[in-house]
Amino acid sequence: xxxxxxxxxxxxxxxxxxxxxxxxxxxxxxxxxxxxxxxxxxxxxxxxxxxxxxxxxxxxxxxxxxxxxxxxxxxxxxxxxxxxxxxxxxxxxxxxxxxxxxxxxxxxxxxxxxxxxxxxxxxxxxxxxxxxxxxxxxxxxxxxxxxxxxxxxxxxxxxxxxxxxx
Numbered sequence: 001x002x003x004x005x006x007x008x009x010x011x012x013x014x015x016x017x018x019x020x021x022x023x024x025x026x027x028x029x030x031x032x033x034x035x036x037x038x039x040x041x042x043x044x045x046x047x048x049x050x051x052x053x054x055x056x057x058x059x060x061x062x063x064x065x066x067x068x069x070x071x072x073x074x075x076x077x078x079x080x081x082x083x084x085x086x087x088x089x090x091x092x093x094x095x096x097x098x099x100x101x102x103x104x105x106x107x108x109x110x111x112x113x114x115x116x117x118x119x120x121x122x123x124x125x126x127x128x129x130x131x132x133x134x135x136x137x138x139x140x141x142x143x144x145x146x147x148x149x150x151x152x153x154x155x156x157x158x159x160x161x162x163x164x165x166x
Contacts, residue, residue: 012052016090018095020095025107037119040060050087052087053091054068136153138151
């Protein structure tokens with residue numbers, strides 16, 4: 001049985017925070033090559049999003065966390081295979097020595113640097129809402145090149161980003 005094209009994949013992102021800033025991965029492969037993203041990955045079979053966030057943090061950083069908090073949901077839709085439902089969590093951790101990771105380099109990024117680093121456009125809005133402790137449900141629509149066309153805050157109905165605005 002083949003999976004229908006465009007079917008959403010379930011994933012988690014966990015924004016790790018400490019006095020050193022945010023622990024992010026600078027991706028060394030697609031998607032998001034060269035961009036900084038939070039720790040994350042796919043939700044496994046029979047796994048809850050919360051359990052997936054805890055597992056992904058351990059696998060990608062070696063750090064054991066138990067207290068992860070759901071901050072929002074990002075749905076991503078494109079006419080390609082890039083179709084996701086992302087559960088966004090945060091966890092506060094001590095500043096740790098970084099380890100090498102197979103999908104990129106782990107780096108501490110200060111809060112004030114977040115808007116100056118290469119990152120997916122959606123992530124800037126996520127960091128903003130998380131910093132204000134504001135729960136969100138975002139709907140992101142991409143074109144065939146997986147470039148963001150529109151980002152809508154589903155709770156308020158406000159369009160946060162539109163390619164036409166640029």
